[in-house]
Amino acid sequence: MRKTIRLGVCLVLCMSLAFSLGGCANIRITEDNVTKAVSIVEKALREFDRDTLQKYVDSKTLKYIFQFAEKNEQVAEIGRLMFENLEMTVKSVDEENKTVTVEVKNKDLALVGERYSRLLKAKSKGSTVEMLKLFGDEEFLDISVKTLTAQISRATIPDNPTEITLTVKEGKKNLVLYFNEAAEDAVSGGAVNAITNAFQTGSTESTTKE
Secondary structure, eight states, X not given: OHHXXXXXXXXHHHHHHHHHHHHHOOOOOOHHHHHHHHHHHHHHHHHTOHHHHHHHXXXXXXXXHHHXXXXXXXXXXXXXXXXXXXXXXXXXXXXXXXXXXXXXXXXXXXXXXXXXXXXXXXXXXXXXXXXXXXXXXXXXXXXXXXXXXHHHHHOOOOSSOEEEEEEXXXXXXXXEEEOOHHHHHHHTTTHHXXXXXXXXXXXXXXXXXX
16 A cells, blocks of 8 residues: 555646656747748738737837837837738758848838838927937827828838848747847838937938037
8 A cells, every 4th residue: 555655646746847847848949930930920010919029029129119009000000011021031040059041032121211200200300308208199190190101001021031040949839039139120121220310310410400
């Protein structure tokens, strides 16, 4: 009887250990897993699915946009407009170095980003505080969505894709893709760099005048 009880206890302990080890294991970086993660991220960006993006993507720019999108649906709509034509194709996976090379195609949105930057700067008169207030202004955001919809519809998709390399991180529930500035710019069709450069130029000019 005692031997039976001991055997039962041992079996329970072994099973508990197996489950705990399995629960702690991270999702491994394999070609299949990485390809699936890229596919999920592509779909999430096109739909601007914030919940999925926050799980699968590490991006400073996206985190910043999410802060406004949580409060204003128009900001989320601007995100969808930016990524609705995005295509991401896995070219190669480097399991040893934990990276994935991806070919990216999106509409050329550099000019759209530059024009939107001018609108923001004009409305805010160069003030960062006033610019942030604009993203809480329903009327301004409605105009933004309408303007960007028209401009993006006229933009074209380049013949050649842009190649980017993303760092892949292992997580307990899914893989996470790290987007650096080059990757952020590529998936946005050049809009991120256009907006950044426009505001940096404005800051330089105002400093020089002062």
